[in-house]
Amino acid sequence: MKECYKTRQELAIELGISIKTLSRKLSAMNITLPAGLIPPHTYSEILRQLKG
Numbered sequence: 001m002k003e004c005y006k007t008r009q010e011l012a013i014e015l016g017i018s019i020k021t022l023s024r025k026l027s028a029m030n031i032t033l034p035a036g037l038i039p040p041h042t043y044s045e046i047l048r049q050l051k052g
Contacts, residue, residue, distance in 0.1 A: 003040035008033070011043060015050055025050060 012022040026033065029049060033042070 005037035005039060006043050007037060011038060011046065014047065 008019055008022060012019045015022065017025070026046070031046065031049075038046070
Protein backbone atom coordinates (compact mmCIF):
# COMPACT_ATOMS: atom_id res chain seq x y z
CA MET A 1 0.00 0.00 0.00
CA LYS A 2 1.32 3.42 -0.93
CA GLU A 3 1.84 5.78 2.00
CA CYS A 4 0.43 9.26 1.63
CA TYR A 5 0.89 12.67 3.16
CA LYS A 6 -1.30 13.50 6.16
CA THR A 7 -2.60 16.64 7.83
CA ARG A 8 -2.06 17.73 11.42
CA GLN A 9 -5.78 17.09 11.97
CA GLU A 10 -5.39 13.45 10.89
CA LEU A 11 -2.40 13.04 13.21
CA ALA A 12 -4.32 14.54 16.14
CA ILE A 13 -7.34 12.31 15.47
CA GLU A 14 -5.16 9.21 15.34
CA LEU A 15 -3.67 10.18 18.71
CA GLY A 16 -7.09 11.07 20.15
CA ILE A 17 -6.11 14.66 20.97
CA SER A 18 -6.92 18.15 19.70
CA ILE A 19 -4.72 20.02 17.25
CA LYS A 20 -3.81 22.51 20.01
CA THR A 21 -2.69 19.67 22.31
CA LEU A 22 -0.70 18.16 19.43
CA SER A 23 0.98 21.51 18.90
CA ARG A 24 1.87 21.74 22.60
CA LYS A 25 3.28 18.20 22.67
CA LEU A 26 5.37 18.78 19.56
CA SER A 27 6.65 22.04 21.02
CA ALA A 28 7.58 20.34 24.29
CA MET A 29 9.54 17.73 22.32
CA ASN A 30 11.24 20.42 20.19
CA ILE A 31 9.69 19.03 17.01
CA THR A 32 8.91 21.60 14.33
CA LEU A 33 6.88 20.80 11.28
CA PRO A 34 7.01 22.78 8.07
CA ALA A 35 3.81 24.33 6.77
CA GLY A 36 1.58 22.02 4.76
CA LEU A 37 1.17 18.28 4.77
CA ILE A 38 3.27 15.90 6.86
CA PRO A 39 5.41 13.43 4.84
CA PRO A 40 4.83 9.72 5.61
CA HIS A 41 8.25 9.13 7.22
CA THR A 42 7.85 12.18 9.49
CA TYR A 43 4.27 11.19 10.36
CA SER A 44 5.40 7.69 11.40
CA GLU A 45 8.27 9.06 13.48
CA ILE A 46 6.01 11.53 15.33
CA LEU A 47 3.48 8.78 16.06
CA ARG A 48 6.24 6.55 17.41
CA GLN A 49 7.57 9.30 19.69
CA LEU A 50 4.20 10.43 21.00
CA LYS A 51 2.81 6.95 21.59
CA GLY A 52 6.08 6.10 23.33
